[in-house]
Amino acid sequence: MLQLNKVHHIAIICSDYQKSKTFYTNILGLTIVQEIYRAERQSYKLDLALNGNYIIEIFSFPNPPQRPSKPEAAGLRHLAFEVDDIQLTRDFLVNNNISSEEIRVDEHTKKRFFFIADPDDLPIEFYEK
The missing domain is CATH 3.10.180.10 (2,3-Dihydroxybiphenyl 1,2-Dioxygenase, domain 1)
Known part of the structure; x- marks a missing residue:
């Protein structure tokens, strides 16, 4: 049988990297583990932790599509x-x-x-x- 230990992380694609970075760090208080700019993808990757536990990755990509609807959308x-x-x-x-x-x-x-x-x-x- 498959043995899962825990959720490793949640990945979020944002439309405005600086705005999302500020929200998740300054408002929610998550701490930055690592921040990388990937020039070939024109994308930032921000790893965030809560109480020392790595939990969220924030990605930025040029012009990501919008979410189709509120919480009832697939995904x-x-x-x-x-x-x-x-x-x-x-x-x-x-x-x-x-x-x-x-x-x-x-x-x-x-x-x-x-x-x-x-x-x-x-x-x-x-x-x-």
Whole structure:
């Protein structure tokens, strides 16, 4: 039987590299592991970590196609982060001019959560621990 250990990373293609880099590092607080410019592809690759664990790759490519629709499009539905204090998290994002949905309650787990969008409108969920 196949033995998987963990999710190694999530790759995201962005349309505005500097805007996405700022969002994921300055707003979400992920740390840069490595940043590479690949001239032959006119592309940046930014490796990001959360609490010392490598989790996200941000890629830039010239003129990537737009996402066809909100979360119901085929492909990645959303990226979710666990947080200790859902209200404090939402307040921080709103105070940093990040548009946010209202906090909702998961009808099955009774945990609170809400969504924002990254600079390319990728849905990002924050889910209480």
